[in-house]
Amino acid sequence: MFIQGNQVATENDEITNIVNIKTDLKKKIEVNENTEIKIKEGDNSLTKKKGIWEKYFTGDNISKHVSKKDGNDKQQSASEDMEIKTMNEIVNTSVVKKQDVWAMYFKGDSIAKYVLRRVGDNKYQFLHKSCQEYYAAQKIIFDVISWKPEIDMTNQQFQIHAQRLSINRKLLNEELGIIQFIAERIHENNPTFVNLKSRLFTIIEASKTTEQVSIAAANAITILNSANVNMHNQEWNNIKIPHAILDHAFLEGTKFNNANLNGVSFYQSCLNKVNFTNASVNGIYFGEYAYLDGHSDQIKGVQFSPDGTIFMSFSSDTTIRIWDISLRKQLQLLRGHTNVVHAAQFSSDGCKIVSGSGDNTIRIWDVLSGRQIKILEGHSDCVNTVEFSHDNFKIISGSSDQTIRIWDVNSGKQVQKLTGHSACVHIVMLLDNSKILSCSHDKTIRIWDMLSGKQIQTLIHSSRAVGVRILSNKSKIISYVNDAIIYIWDVSSGEQTQILKGHSQVVNGIELSSDDSKIVSCSYDNTIRIWDILSGKQIQILEGHSNIVTAKFSPDNLKIVSGADDTTIRIWDVLSGKQLQVLEGHSHGVRCVEFFPNESKILSYSFDKTIRIWDISLEKKIQLEQGHSDIVTGAQFSPDGFKIVSCSQDRTVRLWDIQSGRQIQVFEGHSHYVLGVLFSFDSHKIVSYSADSTIRIWDVLSGKQLQVLEGHSNGITDVQFSPDGSKLVSGSKDRTIRIWDASLGKELQLLKGHTFWVLHVQFSPDGSKILSCSVDNIRLWDVSSGTELQIFQGHFSQISGIHFSPNGSKIASYSWDKTLRLWDISSGEQLQLEGHLQLVKGAQFSPDSSKLVSCSDDNTLRLWNVSSGKQIRVLEGHSDGVERVQFSPDGSKIISCSSDKSVRIWNASSGKQIQLLEGHNGRILGIHLSSNGSKILSFSEDKTIRLWGSDNAKIIDVTETNLMKCIWQMGIQGSGLSIKDSIWKNTSGLTPQQKLLVKQRGGTF
Template identity: 20%
Template sequence: MIAHLSPISGVATHGGRYIASAGYDNQVILWDAHQKIALARTWHDHLANQLSFSSDGNYLISASSDHTARLWSVPSMKLISVLSDHGDDVEMAQFHPAEALIATASRDHHVRVYDFKGCLRQCFKGHRADVISIAWSANGQTLLSSSDDGTLKQWSLATGDLLQDIDLGGVETDTIAIANNGTVYAGNDAGMILTIDGGHRQATAAHQAGIKRLVYQDSEQLLVSLSYDRLLRVWKVASSALTPIAQSTIPPEVWPRSCAFLDENTLVFATFGSSYAVFHIPTGEWNLDKVCATDGINAALHHFSGVVSIGDAGILKTNGQALRDLRSLCNFLTPIGNKICTGGQTGTLFDATTGEPLYQHRSPLNCGAAFLRNGIDHMVIGSYTGEGLVFALAQDGAVHHVATLQLHDNAVKSIAASSHMLFSVCADGSAAWWSIATLRELFTKRDAHSRIANGCAALPNERFVSVSRDRKLRIWENFASTDLDSPHRHSIKCVAASPDGQWIATGSYHGYVAVYDPATGQWQPSVRPTSAGISSLCFDSDNAQFLASSYDGNIYHIPIVKRQ
């Protein structure tokens, strides 16, 4: 049976007949919209991110983290051309409204335009950070791009010139949409929808967390916004005003990263499962038929009870055996006392072993670290909206929220604790140090990493280590780093260290693990236990090895080559 094996990150529709989905299993699947039957599938070499149909429905373009966009014929899904030349992940690709041209947005900071043969026709340079979203004007003469640099830029297709540079106040804007009359809608990380109509700009407070996708439907003048606050909102557009006409809580299975109109009353959504979800706007009803759980693991922990893991399906496992179903994607496992805590997309902090909800946050939870403060067990949980939520374990075993620290202005990607400090890294590349004793900020380095930071870990003597998309290993001491080149050729997802700091392991989105020996300054030969990404690393003290969890649902043993 054709189905996704990992979360679906992108969906597109055409004419109420076809639905296409792009997945973190590298698959692109074409579906019959009426029967929800897979018609054909194909693959990228890495994560498939987003896709779109041509206006006539004869072609599909998919954007991927393999640094390409690929053009397919519909419905055969035969490969027509590969749009290469990108230096990093391709986040989005969009067809020109009339000509045989395709625009791409890449994390290499550039916007490109190709013809259907895969020949590069234009390369627009000017963004200072990852380009996340693009949209053509209705007449196809201009192209709009949004970037993590906090700007919107309008480009001329004919001349390649930058026509307009719109400063959004430094707030990251992940998604844009353009109406046929030229009005631009932009959704930012502050939960605001910006309406830009010529020289007029209006901000609408739409969500309590960052907006991840805007979709505009011109015939009915409807705008859909999706946010990590787990709300779907439908807006009626009248002049420059946005009037909310429908709202729904997004089910735990649905990923608010992508949606598309199937018709004026029906939306199709990306999910964390094997197929797409459907929402009927007039009734507010969700249809998750055939959305089955997938096996991807997001976190593994070597615990006294065994090897504990959790992932996309929210099923806690010990030594591979299911123990508890939390029914929502979970990102981390943090032990505190005799408990193990977890959380993820719903923003709920759980006692992983009992399933008891402990705390509800306004945005997804991403990472955690345990520490001692005044002799009492504590933990800090990092969120998508930049907060560090501090909890204390009472003598009766209850978990109490004691503080909220604004660690960053963007998503906390990873957090670690030493005896005296908390250390966190952020999606904007920054790093922050906080005092455990006072729970006050010690230092923040805005440019700690040149790209998105993904992971960090503690080392002995109040030192830390971090990794990022820039493929560097950074060892931090006294708020300064020693930057080391790694053998990785793709983004590093995670890092872990042995308790004595003698070994540091790094894992990449391409399935490689490389272990660094600080004493010799040498890297051990890289190993690739899987072609899927490495999601987390931890040290197994009992067997003096690292454990690497993967999005393929397995946990791999990574031996250490002992020094001679």
């Protein structure tokens, strides 16, 4: 039974304005030649009945009432313009008579059919909040779009009008259903809503000169952002949008000079080149803190103090640093070690720190002063692990010298030396006050009597024991070794009681829940697994990361935080296994993550040498549905120039409208990463290929899957159409090449010969031959017979790619051996092109086949003469490896993209860089040119696609004064908050920590 809070109406109330406004208005709407909606004169249905909406938008509890009484306290029927209908009749345009309304709504047998229900004598409620949200959203929408701007209307007149709109009554930040419903209408192909987007922009503009529409403006921009509308390069000086939600917003280049941005949320937004001069930003929310930097080398570990007020970090730079959690600043720098600090621990009273180092020493430090108290010497090799006893009187250490030693804290003298291990000891732990557990590379875990130094138990593993955890009652030990298995042992007997199998690759870490009921494990198999300790059964598999290195339970055991080599941190719900949040910002692999003991924050450190603190207290407010949720692996223009298709590691293929950037379709069906997509030549079909070993063909118009091409037994690496579009060729990790009928999906030929993965395939320009390359060699095949015609050998390392020349006479290949080779197809002769200093990642012939351009991990592009094989020039400018390169259609320009996150346009004749296109927040994986040469498409590891173009020029017309710009960005940008080149001069309201964050991310004051 659905009952919605205090939203109560009485039977004597007038039922008005909760109707199918959309249906009634359709009868009165005309769309003129300028696509501006007109409301017929005389129709005042949107304004004459306001009672319900006055209460909805001004009441203490949103929409407490669904009706009102008239002046004579007489019951009113639904008006002719605004009528109440059952949910089944919501599209019916008939007028419902008074008695029918009451009969249906207040005396119906099945309440499931109606939006209201009786809750007592003379009282009624909405059945469900979604009903309320629907009607409220409809009211707001038609309130906004029914306004017809007059040509001679002054700004002041419009401001007065805008103040009266329902959207200006209250902030909708807590009414996400309403926001989402309105946002969905923005992208509908329905003439009714054609003006909605522009009207919302107009409302934002109106806030420039008056505070009276600031609520409407904040709601408008929040709705536009929820609809994934690009808001870059806007002239929004002086706007007033306090408390707007601009999470993940694309605002690059927008001007917010003198704007009121108090309380605005910019979580993971793109604020590159945004101007905030003189803006008010009190209470602004970034969702991130300034990172803690100071270490000059890899961070080896962090630990919170027992009271949770400070934490320490230790590093390969030989130092230990103590940090204040609330102030997020360094309190102490502990210097003394002369080699890597491998381990450190607080004493249980938080007054001391013990550390162990590659300099073979153990050191004791005073936390308050940072002073070194004692040096403990005796180990003859690296000290890998140290721990205080429970009473803080002793220290236990383990070393690469194969020994465990017990030390007296007060005197610094060695009390015991425990021998028995035959390899490095990398973990020591206290089982209780009398026993020590040690873990070694000799494949054993050993339990020792602390007083006598005698060995009590030996737990033998099949491989090197990597890590161990102990249940709080000390009854069981959980260990993992250098394989995919987790072991559970009984402490008293030393027997192995359970083996947990499920991971397919090395386990990198395990952790126990605080109640000892569950284990979480993470692995290089890209999964996190939750296990029940009692039964040993696997409860959940969490997927989304790649190369996961760490996972921890939250203090309440309801969440898991994980970190990975993919640079991301992810939050998961333990019960459902659902991914709740992705935290992005680290520039290198995440090494460790920790929940704060007393706050809803997370601490992480990374190979980027930084420590970061993340606020996870605020759930994502706005659900942005348009865009890939993982790395974009491919994108391409349609031949007709109207659409773009993209694919991603999120296993989806998405279709986009070029003009608006609107997402048109999402194609789902692949069960693994989608690695590439291409359009058919008529733009009616899309072909996608995946690591799931399948090729799928989709209908562009309907979004339906037409065919699945199955036959390969391993991931597909490349697919190409024949020049006439009748065939497809595919290459796979299964070492085979297959030719398919593009219409029927039938396999025509199976080509075997390669002894390693087939990396690339291509039809010859005349369609009679196929070229393929593998790690080993290049092969040429006859299409009709499937016969192997030729093998080209010469490269000394893996071949990166191949290309036919446009005239079909030559083949270009490029390799990890730093060379390119040109092969004459008729003679088989080769030219070796040398010059690159690192592996060659891409190459393309000029349209006339006379030149070849290549790109490399040496950060350069090189232009070559095809006839002679001589290098013509070197194009320098990229600051990281160049991923892809292409000629413009006329061969006059060269376009490149790089791991330095930029796209660059070059003059092919002079080699001079003409333009630098920046904005992506991750490595750019590829570019594609539109067929008419007017636009560039780029896609990136930051999960976004960008369209670049010029208002009045093609790529061939680009000069230093006639430049291209970003037309739109689609997708939800990863890599966290972007503030590069933003301007914050004279802003008011930033905290000192926020100012530091802005500076760290490239903003200027």
